[in-house]
Amino acid sequence: VGEFDLIERYFRVPSQQMIERLAASQRPLLGIGDDCALISLAGKPGEVTAISSDMLVEGVHFFSDVAPRHLGHKALAVNLSDLAAMGAQPKGFTLALSLPRIDEPWLADFSLGLFALAEQFACPLIGGDTTRGPLNICITVFGSVASSNVLRRSGARQGDDLWVSGSLGGAAWALSRLEQKRISFTSAIEIDALQALEQPTPRVELGKLLAAEGLANSAMDLSDGLSGDLAHLLAQSRVPGVLLDWDNLPWHECLKNASDAEKIRFALQGGDDYELLFSADSTHREALLKLTTTLPLPLTRIGSLSVLPGIRWRNAPKDLPALALGQAFNHFNRN
Amino acid sequence: VGEFDLIERYFRVPSQQMIERLAASQRPLLGIGDDCALISLAGKPGEVTAISSDMLVEGVHFFSDVAPRHLGHKALAVNLSDLAAMGAQPKGFTLALSLPRIDEPWLADFSLGLFALAEQFACPLIGGDTTRGPLNICITVFGSVASSNVLRRSGARQGDDLWVSGSLGGAAWALSRLEQKRISFTSAIEIDALQALEQPTPRVELGKLLAAEGLANSAMDLSDGLSGDLAHLLAQSRVPGVLLDWDNLPWHECLKNASDAEKIRFALQGGDDYELLFSADSTHREALLKLTTTLPLPLTRIGSLSVLPGIRWRNAPKDLPALALGQAFNHFNRN
Numbered sequence: 001v002g003e004f005d006l007i008e009r010y011f012r013v014p015s016q017q018m019i020e021r022l023a024a025s026q027r028p029l030l031g032i033g034d035d036c037a038l039i040s041l042a043g044k045p046g047e048v049t050a051i052s053s054d055m056l057v058e059g060v061h062f063f064s065d066v067a068p069r070h071l072g073h074k075a076l077a078v079n080l081s082d083l084a085a086m087g088a089q090p091k092g093f094t095l096a097l098s099l100p101r102i103d104e105p106w107l108a109d110f111s112l113g114l115f116a117l118a119e120q121f122a123c124p125l126i127g128g129d130t131t132r133g134p135l136n137i138c139i140t141v142f143g144s145v146a147s148s149n150v151l152r153r154s155g156a157r158q159g160d161d162l163w164v165s166g167s168l169g170g171a172a173w174a175l176s177r178l179e180q181k182r183i184s185f186t187s188a189i190e191i192d193a194l195q196a197l198e199q200p201t202p203r204v205e206l207g208k209l210l211a212a213e214g215l216a217n218s219a220m221d222l223s224d225g226l227s228g229d230l231a232h233l234l235a236q237s238r239v240p241g242v243l244l245d246w247d248n249l250p251w252h253e254c255l256k257n258a259s260d261a262e263k264i265r266f267a268l269q270g271g272d273d274y275e276l277l278f279s280a281d282s283t284h285r286e287a288l289l290k291l292t293t294t295l296p297l298p299l300t301r302i303g304s305l306s307v308l309p310g311i312r313w314r315n316a317p318k319d320l321p322a323l324a325l326g327q328a329f330n331h332f333n334r335n
Numbered sequence: 336v337g338e339f340d341l342i343e344r345y346f347r348v349p350s351q352q353m354i355e356r357l358a359a360s361q362r363p364l365l366g367i368g369d370d371c372a373l374i375s376l377a378g379k380p381g382e383v384t385a386i387s388s389d390m391l392v393e394g395v396h397f398f399s400d401v402a403p404r405h406l407g408h409k410a411l412a413v414n415l416s417d418l419a420a421m422g423a424q425p426k427g428f429t430l431a432l433s434l435p436r437i438d439e440p441w442l443a444d445f446s447l448g449l450f451a452l453a454e455q456f457a458c459p460l461i462g463g464d465t466t467r468g469p470l471n472i473c474i475t476v477f478g479s480v481a482s483s484n485v486l487r488r489s490g491a492r493q494g495d496d497l498w499v500s501g502s503l504g505g506a507a508w509a510l511s512r513l514e515q516k517r518i519s520f521t522s523a524i525e526i527d528a529l530q531a532l533e534q535p536t537p538r539v540e541l542g543k544l545l546a547a548e549g550l551a552n553s554a555m556d557l558s559d560g561l562s563g564d565l566a567h568l569l570a571q572s573r574v575p576g577v578l579l580d581w582d583n584l585p586w587h588e589c590l591k592n593a594s595d596a597e598k599i600r601f602a603l604q605g606g607d608d609y610e611l612l613f614s615a616d617s618t619h620r621e622a623l624l625k626l627t628t629t630l631p632l633p634l635t636r637i638g639s640l641s642v643l644p645g646i647r648w649r650n651a652p653k654d655l656p657a658l659a660l661g662q663a664f665n666h667f668n669r670n
Contacts, residue, residue, distance in 0.1 A: 029383055029482065030485075030487070033488075033571065034416050034487055034488050034489070034555075034571075035387060035416075035417040035418075035420035035421055035488070035554075035555055035556055036385035036386055036387040036420070036423065036478070037386045037387070037423045038383050038385055038386075038421070038480075038482070038485060039383065039384050039386060040383050040384070040482075041376045041383075041384045046374050048364055048373050048374065048376075049373065049374050049375070049376045049384070049477075050371035050372070050373055051371055051372045051373075051374060051427075051429060051461065051462060051475075051477070052370060052371040052372070052429075052462060053462060053464055053465055053473070053475055054464050055429045055430040055431035055432075055433055055464045055465050055468075055471070055473060057433050057466055057467070057468030057469070057471075058468075059468070060466060060467050060481070061466070081370075082370040082371050083371060085370035085371070086369070086370055086371045086373070089544060090369065092386075094386060094387075094388040094475055095388075096388045096389065096390035096473045096475075097390075098390055098392050107663060114409075115429065117478075127387060127388060128388050129389050129390045129473075131386055131390055131392055131395060131396070131541060132392070132395050133390075133392030133393075133394070133395050133469070133471065134392070134468070134469040135467065136390070136392075136433060136469070136471045136472070136473075137462075138376065138388070138390060138471075138473035140386075140429055140430045140431075140475040142384075142386070143371070145373075147364065147373070147375075150365075150373060152369055153368075153369050153370070154364070154369070180590065219370075220369075220370055220567060221370055236369075259614050310528065313591070
C-alpha cells in the first residue's frame with residue numbers, strides 16, 4: 001500500500017462517504033481532489049461566513065502519547081468551539097497535516113476521531129494538505145451566521161450578567177495530572193475531567209441558540225482560562241471590570257476537595273475548557289435557565305459586568321490569593 | 336516589548352491598515368481579534384467560495400536560511416496559485432504560524448513579504464493562530480468565482496489544446512543549485528530562476544480571465560512538475576494521454592544549454608513552477624495568444640490531449656529517456 005493510498009483511504013474516502021450522507025443543501029459543490037474546494041457559503045440573504053484557524057503542535061498542545069483518535073477529535077473541536085462562540089452553523093473544514101512518517105494505525109485512529117466529530121456536526125472535510133515534517137495539525141473551519149445575530153466579544157455592557165456553560169477546571173486538572181506522569185484516571189469524575197481535556201464538546205448548539213434568540217450581548221470560548229479570556233472580553237467591550245461570585249463558579253467536580261489556590265489555578269488560570277463565556281441582559285435569566293434543560297447543558301450565572309475595574313469577588317474565601325485579569329495560559333511562556 | 340506585542344505589530348496592525356485601504360466592498364466584516372473572522376463571501380448571485388490550504392515546513396518546502404521575506408511571499412503565493420487555477424478572485428486568508436522562538440527581525444521580514452503580496456492581490460489577512468513549535472506555516476485562502484465559470488481539473492476533452500503559462504523548470508533548477516550549496520546567482524537569467532523558486536507570481540489574472548471568458552475546459556496549477564500534474568488532469572478528465580511537442584515546451588532560459596535529461600528533470604519532473612496548465616478548444620487559439628500581450632504573460636501551446644494513452648512526443652530528441660505520466664515530486668519520498 002502506497003503512502004498516498006493511505007491518505008486517500010483515511011481522509012478522502014471517509015470525507016466522500018460523509019458528504020454523500022449529508023442533505024443536498026449541506027454538501028460542498030466540490031470536495032477533495034481539485035486545486036480548491038468549492039462551497040456555497042451564501043445560504044440565506046444576510047448570512048455571513050465565520051472562519052477560524054487553529055494549529056496544534058506535538059509537545060505544546062498535546063502529549064506525544066495521546067490517543068490519535070482523541071487528537072483527531074480535539075483538533076476539530078477547538079475550531080468548532082470558535083464557531084460556537086460566534087453563533088455560527090458549521091459548514092466545512094480543511095485539514096493541513098504534517099507527519100514525521102506515514103503510520104497507518106495512527107492515521108486510521110486519528111481519522112476515526114476526526115470524522116466522528118465532523119459527522120456529529122454535519123461539518124465535512126472539504127480539502128487540505130499533507131506533508132512530511134514534525135507533527136502539526138492545522139484545521140480551518142467555516143460556518144454561517146446571520147450577520148444581525150453574530151455573537152462578538154465586543155458587545156458586552158456594564159450591568160450584563162456573566163454566564164458560563166458547563167464546568168471549569170477539569171481539563172487543566174487532568175493536564176496537570178498527566179504532566180506529573182499520573183496517568184491513571186479511574187473514577188467517573190476523573191475520567192470526565194480527562195475527557196474534558198482530550199475530547200471537549202464544542203458548544204455549537206448553545207452558540208447557535210444564543211445568536212438566533214438574541215439572548216447574549218457578547219460571547220467567546222474559553223481556551224486559555226477564565227481570567228485571561230475574560231480580560232479579552234472586557235477589553236474589547238470597553239467594560240472595566242467584573243464582580244464574580246465565588247460560590248457560583250461551576251468548578252469541575254474533580255476540584256471538590258481542592259484548595260482555593262488549586263481552584264484558581266485550574267478553573268480560572270487553566271486552559272482548555274472550551275466552554276462558552278457570554279454576557280446577557282438580566283431580563284434573559286429565565287430564558288437562559290430554560291436552555292439548561294432543553295440543550296441539556298448547565299449554564300451558570302457567575303457574576304456581572306461592572307464599572308469598577310478588575311476582578312472583584314463576592315463570597316470569596318478570606319485568604320484568596322490576588323488574581324488579576326489576564327493571568328492566563330501562554331503557549332510561548334510554557335516549557 | 337512582549338511577545339504578543341510583536342505578533343500584534345507584525346500581523347494585526349498591517350492587516351488592519353491594509354483592510355482600511357481596501358474598497359468597502361472588499362473589506363471583511365470582522366478581522367483579527369474575535370473567535371472567528373467574518374467575511375461576506377456571497378458577492379453576487381451564483382458565486383461560490385473556493386478554498387485552499389497549504390502547509391510549508393522548514394527543511395521540506397524551504398531551506399532554513401531562506402530570506403523570511405521570500406518565505407512570507409511564497410507561503411501566500413502557493414495558495415493564491417490554487418485560487419488562480421479555479422479562476423477565483425482572492426478574498427482573504429488565514430495564517431497559522433508555528434515558531435521555534437519569537438525573533439523580531441524574522442517576523443518583520445516575513446510580514447513584509449506576506450503583506451506585499453497580499454496587497455498586490457487585495458487579499459487581506461483576516462485571522463489565524465500563532466504558537467510555539469517547529470517552524471510551520473499554514474495558510475488557508477478564500478476566493479469567489481461564478482459557479483458556471485469554475486475551472487476544474489476534470490473538464491478536459493480529447494482533442495483539447497494543452498497550454499501552459501510562463502516558463503518551466505527555472506524553480507527546480509534553482510532548487511538543485513541551492514541543494515548543491517551553489518548559492519551564487521549572478522546573471523539576470525539565474526536570478527530570474529531563483530525568483531521563480533522563492534517568489535513565484537500566482538497567475539490570478541490569467542485564471543480569472545480564462546474563467547470569465549470561458550476560454551479553458553480544464554485547468555490546474557503546476558506545483559509538483561508537469562508530468563505528475565498532467566497525470567492528475569488527465570485522470571480526473573478521463574482522457575488517456577497527451578501528445579507533447581518538445582520544441583514548443585517553454586523551457587526556462589536557464590535550461591538553454593541543459594542536456595535533455597536535465598530539461599526533463601527540471602521542467603517536466605521538477606516542482607514549484609506555479610504556472611497554470613490548462614486545456615482549451617482549438618477555436619480559442621487566437622483569443623489566448625491575444626491574452627499573452629494583454630496580461631502580459633507568455634502562454635504556450637505545448638501539445639494536445641489524445642485518445643492514445645500516456646505521453647507521446649513530437650520533435651523529441653532521439654535519445655529521449657522514457658518518461659511516464661505521474662513521475663513527480665513527492666514530499667514523503669524526498670530527503
